[in-house]
Amino acid sequence: MLDRAYMSLPKKTVTGERFEIPDVDSHIQGTKTIVKNFSQILKAANREEKHLLKFLTSELAAPITISEGKLLVSGKFSKEQLNKIFGYYFKQFVLCNQCHKPDTHFIEMQGVKMLKCSACGASYPVKRL
Numbered sequence: 001m002l003d004r005a006y007m008s009l010p011k012k013t014v015t016g017e018r019f020e021i022p023d024v025d026s027h028i029q030g031t032k033t034i035v036k037n038f039s040q041i042l043k044a045a046n047r048e049e050k051h052l053l054k055f056l057t058s059e060l061a062a063p064i065t066i067s068e069g070k071l072l073v074s075g076k077f078s079k080e081q082l083n084k085i086f087g088y089y090f091k092q093f094v095l096c097n098q099c100h101k102p103d104t105h106f107i108e109m110q111g112v113k114m115l116k117c118s119a120c121g122a123s124y125p126v127k128r129l
């Protein structure tokens with residue numbers, strides 16, 4: 001009985017798991033674009049809100065505010081545009097350029113901002129915002 005129960009447990013794949021950047025859930029309201037799942041994206045990025053906001057402000061060239069976990073951008077932006085910009089952020093500042101895993105964090109070395117990967121040990125300089 002016990003053996004059978006054990007056998008039928010679903011196998012968990014630990015390796016080869018692909019990290020997915022959350023899809024932007026946004027809509028345009030009046031003259032603003034609202035990203036409803038901003039807090040979820042921020043959580044997936046595991047970065048300081050300040051850093052992501054700085055990046056978005058310069059990429060979108062628009063004032064941004066946060067309200068109740070939602071991102072409010074002045075101006076009208078399509079989901080495609082936003083997905084592209086968030087994707088760019090993850091590529092540059094979250095995903096390791098060696099192993100493509102998101103297990104990374106920023107370190108500072110001799111005044112240079114670097115991305116350090118805990119999965120494969122790679123570290124390389126990143127752009128300062």
Ligand SMILES: [Zn+2]
Pocket residue numbers: 096097098099100101117118119120121122
């Ligand atoms: Zn890595």
